[in-house]
Amino acid sequence: MSIEVLNESGEVPGPVAEQELHDLARHVLDQLRVHPRAELAITLVDEEAMTALHERWMDLPGPTDVMSFPMDELRPGSDSETPEGVLGDVVLCPSVARTQARAAGHSVQDEILLLTTHGILHLLGFDHAEPAEEREMFDLQRTLLLTFLSQRGRTTTAAPDARTTP
Known part of the structure; x- marks a missing residue:
């Protein structure tokens, strides 16, 4: 599995170690x-870059926390062979995540892990526009994040089913 983590946010070393994002992504994709x-x-990315993406692709003003850009429309696998391809890109804005984490009373690290999981699920076709879809997506998001953290011997202070901004 090819997972590339790029920190173009200007925050060094960044609020979450790139290796932890890589490991979380691998866990989600494996599961x-x-x-x-x-x-x-x-x-x-920084707020300026996220604002540009948010305005261009969603026609919404200002930065957002996470955006997903699917490529080959891959879906979760089954017991049979699953297709290979380019899943796509998850773009995160650590400064927006920091603000959200502060408002929610949990760590930036937990917020970014939550947003990463959320973004990957969007790449795999999950959505939360309808109540049933929301329940399915957020239940899966919670399970994936909590199992990842438990394997690392820690818990999260973030609500794993927390909503992200539009």
């Missing part, structure tokens, strides 16, 4: 049985 040769990019 959802995405093809082992699938490709994923996770990029951390």
Whole structure:
């Protein structure tokens, strides 16, 4: 599995170690049985870059916390062969995540892990526009994040089913 983590946010070393984002992404993709040769990019950007993306692709003003850009429309696998391809890109804005974490009373690290999981689920076709979809996506998001953290011997202070901004 090819997972690339790029920190273009200007925050060094960044609020979350790139290796932890890589490990979380691998955990999510493994749990959802995405093809082992699938490709994923996770990029951390500053507010200016996120604002430009948010305005261009969503026609909404200002920065947001996470955006997902699917490529080959891969879906979670099954017991049969799953297709390989380019999953796409998850773009995160650490400064927006920091503000959200502060408002929610949890760590920036936990917020970014939550947003990464959320973004990957969007790449795999999950959405939360309808109540049933929201329940399914947020239940899965919670399970994936909590199992990842428990394997690392820690818990989260973030509500794993927390909403992200539009």
